[in-house]
Amino acid sequence: MAPRKRARNDSNAPEISRPLEIKATMEADSFREELVSMWREGRLCDVTIVVEGRSFPAHRLVLSAESPLYMKPMLSTSFAESKEQTITLKEVSSSLFEAALTFMYTRRCTLASELELQPLLQTACMLQVPALQAAAEQAMVDKLIPATCAAAIDLASHLPLAHLMASAQKLAL
Known part of the structure; x- marks a missing residue:
């Protein structure tokens, strides 16, 4: 009778039982791009x-x-x-809602001036859009100067803006 061969332990063999994550490698996010296109065209x-x-x-x-x-x-x-096809919002201006909606789809928006930044941040907080709130809060932190710290602290004391509060307090000292 011929001797039995031992099974090889090949460490390079793939493990079938381990989860395998597959990630997209395309630089452009085609899903988001298509979604934005559909939104802009009303599709x-x-x-x-x-x-x-x-x-x-x-x-x-x-x-x-x-x-x-x-x-x-x-x-x-x-x-x-x-159940409604049309919903009316009364707590926000149309220009700020447009900016917020644009941000929700594209992850960016343009304001007519820096004067709209604080109202946009308030809108983001009201609509509870975390990504916009974080981006607008960071933009306010980036624009902080000693003369605006008191207003920033006041705003942050009424809204959940811990980063703005800490940054304004630090700059005010």
Whole structure:
């Protein structure tokens, strides 16, 4: 009888039982680009937000994902708005909502002037859009000068803006 060969222990063999993560390697985020294109063209928009008489078509999915504590409950639960095709917001200006909505889709927005930065930050806090809130808060921190510290501290004391508060207090000292 021929001797039995031992099984080889090949450390280079792939482990089948271990999870394997596959990541996209494309530099451009084609999903986000397509979503932005659909939004700008009004394709598959399933809700319209009306602010100061201006209509803003959007996708419930994007609004819910970007504003999980404000828009998501309004659009997906027992709120009356969840069944509506048109929702009116009264607590925000149309230009600031437009900037916030643009940011939700594109991760950037342009303000007419620096004077709109604080109102945009307040809008981001009201709409509870974490990414916009963080970006606007950082922009305010970057623009801080000793003369604006008191106003920044006052704003941060009324809104959840710990980074702005700490930065303004540090600069004021």
